[in-house]
Amino acid sequence: RDILEANDRIAEQNREIFNQNRVLVINLMSSPGAGKTTLLEKAIDALKNDIHIGVIEGDIETTRDAERIAAKGVPAVQINTKGACHLDGNMIRDTFNEFNFAELDLLVVENVGNLVCPAEFKIGEDFKVMILSVTEGDDKPGKYPLMFHESKVLLVNKIDLLPYVDCSMEKIREDALKINPEIVIFPVSCKTGEGLDAWFSWLKEKVKGKK
Amino acid sequence: RDILEANDRIAEQNREIFNQNRVLVINLMSSPGAGKTTLLEKAIDALKNDIHIGVIEGDIETTRDAERIAAKGVPAVQINTKGACHLDGNMIRDTFNEFNFAELDLLVVENVGNLVCPAEFKIGEDFKVMILSVTEGDDKPGKYPLMFHESKVLLVNKIDLLPYVDCSMEKIREDALKINPEIVIFPVSCKTGEGLDAWFSWLKEKVKGKK
Numbered sequence: 548r549d550i551l552e553a554n555d556r557i558a559e560q561n562r563e564i565f566n567q568n569r570v571l572v573i574n575l576m577s578s579p580g581a582g583k584t585t586l587l588e589k590a591i592d593a594l595k596n597d598i599h600i601g602v603i604e605g606d607i608e609t610t611r612d613a614e615r616i617a618a619k620g621v622p623a624v625q626i627n628t629k630g631a632c633h634l635d636g637n638m639i640r641d642t643f644n645e646f647n648f649a650e651l652d653l654l655v656v657e658n659v660g661n662l663v664c665p666a667e668f669k670i671g672e673d674f675k676v677m678i679l680s681v682t683e684g685d686d687k688p689g690k691y692p693l694m695f696h697e698s699k700v701l702l703v704n705k706i707d708l709l710p711y712v713d714c715s716m717e718k719i720r721e722d723a724l725k726i727n728p729e730i731v732i733f734p735v736s737c738k739t740g741e742g743l744d745a746w747f748s749w750l751k752e753k754v755k756g757k758k
Numbered sequence: 759r760d761i762l763e764a765n766d767r768i769a770e771q772n773r774e775i776f777n778q779n780r781v782l783v784i785n786l787m788s789s790p791g792a793g794k795t796t797l798l799e800k801a802i803d804a805l806k807n808d809i810h811i812g813v814i815e816g817d818i819e820t821t822r823d824a825e826r827i828a829a830k831g832v833p834a835v836q837i838n839t840k841g842a843c844h845l846d847g848n849m850i851r852d853t854f855n856e857f858n859f860a861e862l863d864l865l866v867v868e869n870v871g872n873l874v875c876p877a878e879f880k881i882g883e884d885f886k887v888m889i890l891s892v893t894e895g896d897d898k899p900g901k902y903p904l905m906f907h908e909s910k911v912l913l914v915n916k917i918d919l920l921p922y923v924d925c926s927m928e929k930i931r932e933d934a935l936k937i938n939p940e941i942v943i944f945p946v947s948c949k950t951g952e953g954l955d956a957w958f959s960w961l962k963e964k965v966k967g968k969k
């Protein structure tokens with residue numbers, strides 16, 4: 548469709564600017580409430596002395612998420628889509644005057660909570676990272692395949708709740724790898740901290756690789 | 759926009775057919791994995807001796823949800839949207855030859871898991887029912903307002919998990935009522951059964967009212 552082609556061109560222009568400044572950009576996606584902002588809070592705590600992080604927050608309404616991130620002492624910009632269910636290249640470009648990309652190592656774009664549409668729109672990212680909460684059930688890869696297909700990384704979050712839900716980690720892993728054999732899977736809990744170190748080291752490697 | 763207007767006309771035609779057959783139709787929506795299908799399984803167990811129930815399942819891919827419902831012995835039709843993030847009036851009309859509406863009292867349409875787009879498209883329903891899982895957090899009414907505004911009923915599900923998550927039922931209630939003062943709220947657990955009777959009685963009343 549024309550909309551996606553036009554968006555691809557803008558995303559490509561965004562990417563050129565990110566590459567000139569050697570900023571690694573990730574597009575963070577999930578269902579509503581899977582833990583995107585909580586993961587970012589934990590990542591900033593763990594990494595802010597090593598790398599310079601900036602965050603673009605995407606939500607339909609409110610500035611709560613950007614406030615949570617700004618409270619961690621890193622630059623955060625809130626986009627309110629006023630109804631659109633995903634971020635696109637234009638919305639991201641409109642925030643560029645609020646950042647000094649020459650000073651950033653990592654820019655994380657937290658997309659609108661939606662397991663469908665965000666996976667279709669590039670924003671200029673190096674790669675997509677998705678989160679699945681174990682509380683959503685283990686049938687999500689088969690039922691919402693595009694997001695799993697497009698993501699480079701799958702964080703399976705809230706594993707502290709596994710004793711209380713019907714969810715098989717094995718089935719998630721099997722079904723996700725069927726859809727995307729290259730996807731890298733990190734089981735984590737943003738509440739207890741379990742599994743986060745492996746993800747942070749992986750991310751730090753990628754950031755250094757772009758420098 | 760033209761798409762929504764065209765859809766409204768088809769939804770209106772659907773509604774006339776439902777009304778001629780005195781079938782109560784609800785449009786059931788939530789984020790992915792909030793518990794729509796599990797709630798339906800419990801509702802069928804509780805109500806199938808009193809009322810005749812039919813189900814239309816909407817998913818991007820797979821027939822899992824319709825299989826779960828058919829296993830309960832009620833007619834279930836699966837729609838695969840192949841990418842579309844919501845159901846619309848046309849998709850619902852295309853299933854009409856699979857049902858005998860004269861025999862049905864209640865038709866539940868389980869929409870695609872998405873807290874945004876489904877709220878914009880009428881399908882011919884009498885009203886919308888939404889589910890919010892406590893695991894998604896208590897900031898969702900403010901962040902995803904349209905769904906709360908459009909729904910007649912809000913089921914707050916998975917309350918068995920409240921001891922393990924940071925979620926205030928009070929804040930959900932307060933914020934939802936700010937957005938939609940008429941919304942009827944039922945705290946429930948599809949796992950333990952807590953709170954379900956009140957919702958089933960309320961629903962039975964509405965079904966009888968349409969006869």
Ligand SMILES: Nc1nc2c(ncn2[C@@H]2O[C@H](COP(=O)(O)OP(=O)(O)OP(=O)(O)O)[C@@H](O)[C@H]2O)c(=O)[nH]1
Pocket residue numbers: 577578579580581582583584585586612659660661704705706707708735736737738739893894895896898901922923924925
């Ligand atoms: N038990 C548990 N709760 C978690 C974990 N991670 C996040 N949460 C909770 O999940 C809820 C939602 O977390 P958020 O980080 O706001 O989720 P989000 O994906 O950013 O939500 P949106 O931006 O609204 O789509 C909050 O109540 C968090 O405290 C976890 O690992 N375990």
Ligand SMILES: Nc1nc2c(ncn2[C@@H]2O[C@H](COP(=O)(O)OP(=O)(O)OP(=O)(O)O)[C@@H](O)[C@H]2O)c(=O)[nH]1
Pocket residue numbers: 682683684685687690711712713714788789790791792793794795796797823870871872915916917918919946947948949950
């Ligand atoms: N602990 C707990 N788990 C629940 C409850 N209700 C549903 N679940 C679990 O939540 C997961 C998802 O439930 P589903 O009913 O498949 O959710 P859904 O909304 O139909 O999901 P989609 O159709 O994929 O959007 C499953 O693992 C269920 O067992 C509940 O009240 N408490």
Ligand SMILES: [Mg+2]
Pocket residue numbers: 583584585612657
């Ligand atoms: Mg968030």
Ligand SMILES: [Mg+2]
Pocket residue numbers: 794795796823868
């Ligand atoms: Mg379902």
